[in-house]
Amino acid sequence: MSVLKNISFASKVAKSNIFGARYPLSVTFISTYRCNFTCEYCEVWRFKENEMSTKEVITMIDEFASLGMRRFSFNGGEPLLRDDIGDLISHCRSKGIFTTMFSNGSLVPRYVSKLRDLDILVISLDGPKEVHDRQRMEGTHGMVIEGIRAAKRAGLNVWTNTVITKDNLSHLCGLVEDAKELGVKMIFQPVLEYSHSSESSKIEGLASDSKEYQKLIANLKELKKKGAPIVHSLDYLDYIKVPVWAINKRKCWAGKLYCAVTPTGDVAPCYPVFKSGKWPNGLKMGFDKAFRSLGKFGCNGCYCALIESDFLYSFKVGAILNLMKSMEAV
Numbered sequence: 001m002s003v004l005k006n007i008s009f010a011s012k013v014a015k016s017n018i019f020g021a022r023y024p025l026s027v028t029f030i031s032t033y034r035c036n037f038t039c040e041y042c043e044v045w046r047f048k049e050n051e052m053s054t055k056e057v058i059t060m061i062d063e064f065a066s067l068g069m070r071r072f073s074f075n076g077g078e079p080l081l082r083d084d085i086g087d088l089i090s091h092c093r094s095k096g097i098f099t100t101m102f103s104n105g106s107l108v109p110r111y112v113s114k115l116r117d118l119d120i121l122v123i124s125l126d127g128p129k130e131v132h133d134r135q136r137m138e139g140t141h142g143m144v145i146e147g148i149r150a151a152k153r154a155g156l157n158v159w160t161n162t163v164i165t166k167d168n169l170s171h172l173c174g175l176v177e178d179a180k181e182l183g184v185k186m187i188f189q190p191v192l193e194y195s196h197s198s199e200s201s202k203i204e205g206l207a208s209d210s211k212e213y214q215k216l217i218a219n220l221k222e223l224k225k226k227g228a229p230i231v232h233s234l235d236y237l238d239y240i241k242v243p244v245w246a247i248n249k250r251k252c253w254a255g256k257l258y259c260a261v262t263p264t265g266d267v268a269p270c271y272p273v274f275k276s277g278k279w280p281n282g283l284k285m286g287f288d289k290a291f292r293s294l295g296k297f298g299c300n301g302c303y304c305a306l307i308e309s310d311f312l313y314s315f316k317v318g319a320i321l322n323l324m325k326s327m328e329a330v
């Protein structure tokens with residue numbers, strides 16, 4: 001069954017490469033804008049929007065599944081603030097859909113039983129206590145570590161996501177050692193100006209393309225080669241080495257092989273642009289039609305977490321082999 005599914009997946013990607021066919025193979029669901037954290041570089045918690053009901057989200061999952069969706073990612077806001085999160089994850093599992101969730105970790109100890117059907121839990125961890133607390137929220141580092149430990153005790157696959165800023169650069173090789181001790185894998189992304197970031201100057205002030213940044217990425221590459229639990233492919237680490245949007249040259253599959261859905265059901269090409277325009281609403285017109293009506297959209301490129309998906313869909317061999325290796329324990 002799984003072999004057949006993989007063949008069907010690969011053939012959809014091939015059809016997209018050759019004929020320009022579009023399939024929502026991977027969907028990021030901004031489950032809610034509500035969040036119990038107010039991180040320095042994130043403004044999602046400021047937004048308010050009606051949220052789809054459980055039944056509506058399940059309809060959406062079923063519609064996307066019938067179009068070939070293989071991966072569903074719960075993002076936010078803080079997804080664990082949705083009461084029905086366990087049921088939504090279990091519904092995906094019942095349909096054979098691979099699920100991931102980004103969480104700030106604070107509510108994991110309380111709700112860990114709801115996560116039993118989740119494939120990968122990604123918990124945000126930006127460095128040791130003083131750096132993490134400054135960058136995310138005062139007093140939260142201990143909660144995050146507790147969240148990671150609770151998830152590990154429950155037998156979940158846990159990854160950490162670290163946002164790279166000029167303030168935590170010098171701490172991240174040390175964080176790799178912490179990750180080994182905690183038994184988690186790691187992903188990294190440079191701080192990014194999203195369409196919903198209202199203060200460009202704030203993100204610019206946090207971003208870095210300094211020599212120290214270049215050195216960090218080179219060090220992460222070396223650590224990866226030596227077996228550190230870094231999920232990314234070397235292609236990804238090479239790509240983010242020069243974090244300048246305008247020189248972005250990779251092929252982007254946003255709106256073609258993946259999309260993002262807002263809490264109210266608007267379908268956008270990807271997470272970074274979900275606030276950049278008025279997107280078609282899946283509840284009103286059906287998610288199939290909403291996805292297919294995503295036309296060409298303008299963006300200056302980005303270097304967000306979806307880069308690995310872009311490499312996969314562009315059949316980049318190194319990234320595919322790395323992905324298969326990263327999934328070994330899942």
Ligand SMILES: C[S@@+](CC[C@H](N)C(=O)[O-])C[C@H]1O[C@@H](n2cnc3c(N)ncnc32)[C@H](O)[C@@H]1O
Binds near residue numbers: 044075077103163
């Ligand atoms: C928007 S959060 C939502 C999920 C959850 N509340 C959390 O904190 O992980 C998803 C991920 O995006 C990261 N993030 C938020 N704003 C960012 C930015 N401006 N640049 C890069 N990453 C960002 C967060 O650190 C987190 O790892």
